[in-house]
Amino acid sequence: MSPTGTVYACTTIHRGFSGFETPFTVAWVDLPSGERALATAKHRLDESLRPGDSVAIEHDADRDVLMFSRESA
Amino acid sequence: MTVHVVGVGMTRFTKTPELTHEALARTAIAAAVADAGIDASDLDAFFCGSVFGGLAIGQRVARASGIGEIPIVNLENACASSGGALREAYAWVASGGSDLALVLGVEMLTNMGGGLVSSDAHGASQRIGLTLPGLYAMRASRYMAEHGASAEDLASVAVKNRRNGSHNDKAHFRDAVAGAEVLESAPIATPLTLLQCCPNVDGAAAVIVASDAALRRLGSQRAVKIAGWGMVSGNALDVVGSEPTATARAGQAAYDRAGVGPDEIDVCEVHEPFTIAEIEHIESLGFCGHGEGASATVAGRTEIDGDLVAVNPSGGLIARGHPLGASGAAQVVEIVTQLRGEAGDRQRDGARVGMAHIMGGNIPEIDSNACVVHIFTR
Numbered sequence: 001m002s003p004t005g006t007v008y009a010c011t012t013i014h015r016g017f018s019g020f021e022t023p024f025t026v027a028w029v030d031l032p033s034g035e036r037a038l039a040t041a042k043h044r045l046d047e048s049l050r051p052g053d054s055v056a057i058e059h060d061a062d063r064d065v066l067m068f069s070r071e072s073a
Numbered sequence: 074m075t076v077h078v079v080g081v082g083m084t085r086f087t088k089t090p091e092l093t094h095e096a097l098a099r100t101a102i103a104a105a106v107a108d109a110g111i112d113a114s115d116l117d118a119f120f121c122g123s124v125f126g127g128l129a130i131g132q133r134v135a136r137a138s139g140i141g142e143i144p145i146v147n148l149e150n151a152c153a154s155s156g157g158a159l160r161e162a163y164a165w166v167a168s169g170g171s172d173l174a175l176v177l178g179v180e181m182l183t184n185m186g187g188g189l190v191s192s193d194a195h196g197a198s199q200r201i202g203l204t205l206p207g208l209y210a211m212r213a214s215r216y217m218a219e220h221g222a223s224a225e226d227l228a229s230v231a232v233k234n235r236r237n238g239s240h241n242d243k244a245h246f247r248d249a250v251a252g253a254e255v256l257e258s259a260p261i262a263t264p265l266t267l268l269q270c271c272p273n274v275d276g277a278a279a280v281i282v283a284s285d286a287a288l289r290r291l292g293s294q295r296a297v298k299i300a301g302w303g304m305v306s307g308n309a310l311d312v313v314g315s316e317p318t319a320t321a322r323a324g325q326a327a328y329d330r331a332g333v334g335p336d337e338i339d340v341c342e343v344h345e346p347f348t349i350a351e352i353e354h355i356e357s358l359g360f361c362g363h364g365e366g367a368s369a370t371v372a373g374r375t376e377i378d379g380d381l382v383a384v385n386p387s388g389g390l391i392a393r394g395h396p397l398g399a400s401g402a403a404q405v406v407e408i409v410t411q412l413r414g415e416a417g418d419r420q421r422d423g424a425r426v427g428m429a430h431i432m433g434g435n436i437p438e439i440d441s442n443a444c445v446v447h448i449f450t451r
Contacts, residue, residue: 011210013202014260017189020202023260028211040201047263051218065200 002056005029005068008036010049025049029057029068039066046070076166077296078449079173079283080109081406086276086394087245090183094126097277098134098179105279110291111173113139116281118171120162122148122155122178123398125185134179144171149398151433152344154178155278156401156445160304162282172287178399179277190273190397206270206347210262213349217264222352222367224264228255229371230348231269231391237377238388240419243403245274245394269348274394278402280409297409300426301331301448307434319444320357320430327428328359331448335359338448339424340383340411342404344432346390354430355384358446383421386411401445404429412451425451 010027013020025041027049039057041049049055055068082104084097106113119140121131131145150157155178162174182190189204198208216222232252238244250268258267288296303326307319317325328334335358343358345351352366360382361369369375375384387393387407390400408427410416427449434442 009211009215011207011214011265012260012263013204013207013210014262015189015206016202016204024202026201026203026207026211038197038201038203051215063200065197 002058003032005031005055005057007049007051007053007055009051012045012047027055027068029055029066031057037066039068042067042069074167075285076163076299077283077288078280078299078405078409079288079291079293079296080105080111080281081279081409082108083243083278083403083406084276085243086274086396086399086403088183089275092181092275094123094130094179094181095134095137097181097275098177099138101179101277101279102138102175102177105175105281109281110293111281114141116140116173116175117143118162118165118174119143119145120148120158120174120176121145122150122158122176122401123180124149124151124154125181126179126398130179131177134177140175150443152346152395152397153401153431153433153443153445154398156404156429156431156447157304157443159280159282159401159405159447160302160445163299163302166282166284172284174282176280176282176402177277178402180396180399181275182273182396183275204262206265207262209347209349210265212353213264216349216353216367220364220367224256225252226367226371227264227269227348227352228252230345230351231255233370233376234345234385234389234391237386237419238392240417241388241393244388244392245272246388246392265347265349269391271346271390271395274396276394276396276399276403278399278406280402280405295413297412298450299447300333300450301327301329303327303330303446305444307442318353318357319432319442320354323444323446324358324430327446327448331450333426333448337426338382338428339426340386340408340421341428341430342387342389342407343384343430344390344400345385346395348391351384351389358428358430377419377421383424386416386419386421401429401431404431405447408449412449
């Protein structure tokens with residue numbers, strides 16, 4: 001089971017650097033450890049995401065990035 | 074020792090890829106030298122701010138501008154480069170090391186390919202593709218959630234600044250825009266749209282500062298005093314939401330040194346590469362309470378004739394354009410022009426105390442950067 005985090009702030013990026021397919025959603029996520037970390041959407045796009053939302057967090061070892069996804073009900 | 078601004082000048086900030094740093098600098102320096110009523114050969118120190126100007130940018134432009142073999146200091150502090158250069162000139166003059174010093178900001182962005190300015194970021198932000206507009210957009214999302222601000226509220230900053238810029242012949246954008254036009258422009262990073270982002274432009278701005286003795290020699294009746302300054306850097310561990318912000322800390326230092334408070338500032342140029350930045354900075358500078366920046370802007374309280382303070386009467390970065398290292402000096406040009414009462418259609422009536430606030434940061438943590446604030450009095 002993935003640890004749960006809370007979105008502190010988020011945005012969907014429409015104009016990105018080359019090599020990044022747009023649009024995609026990123027967020028600062030408050031982790032259970034107390035850290036606030038940058039994460040990217042596991043499913044690339046989540047335009048309805050808002051600060052305060054709960055998300056599941058996992059680490060993508062290949063890209064060395066944190067990914068978030070909505071917890072299933 | 075009081076340090077005085079005795080001359081200002083700048084190019085129009087706009088897209089001029091056919092020009093060079095040297096040509097832009099020559100125009101700005103010639104205007105400032107003429108404004109001060111001196112010759113370039115009278116200058117005895119030169120502080121040059123630029124981000125992408127390259128090695129020995131100050132020496133290169135000096136040679137093209139008739140400046141002699143005087144001390145030249147090049148300063149790169151991201152967007153705060155020429156704001157920081159003014160602080161260095163202040164220190165040299167205040168300590169007796171210079172009588173008549175030139176501060177220049179100069180930048181050519183249009184020959185770099187346009188589009189997004191690299192944040193030069195490392196670590197997680199680079200790996201997830203976070204852009205600078207994206208960083209500010211996240212800040213905006215948080216502000217909207219905490220304070221109930223709307224996308225229309227954010228856009229009101231761009232509407233105000235574009236209207237102000239329409240009265241400034243040095244601004245890139247010379248036309249006003251409606252809120253709907255701002256919101257319907259291309260999405261860049263939700264909730265920020267294209268017209269809420271500063272345009273990349275080229276330009277140069279010059280400021281000449283003088284000692285008491287040099288001011289007496291010149292006999293200038295239009296001089297403006299540098300009454301206080303503040304400069305801080307962020308903490309590398311700062312993240313979004315840190316308090317007090319770098320702006321609050323630099324602003325407080327400037328207020329303390331000048332012996333004035335936020336309610337005494339008549340006119341202020343604030344670093345607003347994106348609309349949300351102006352809203353947060355006017356709170357951090359104490360012009361209104363935490364969470365009140367958006368509603369104060371919507372209510373017109375930061376317009377040129379607003380009851381709080383005139384914010385970005387020049388049009389700011391959003392209308393004037395943002396040639397990174399040159400913007401700090403351009404802010405000083407505007408504040409000095411306002412305090413002299415020479416700002417024409419964008420004049421704040423009776424402006425006596427002014428402030429310039431600039432931040433530079435090319436690392437992911439939005440508050441972890443150079444922040445420079447100066448307060449000026451007539």
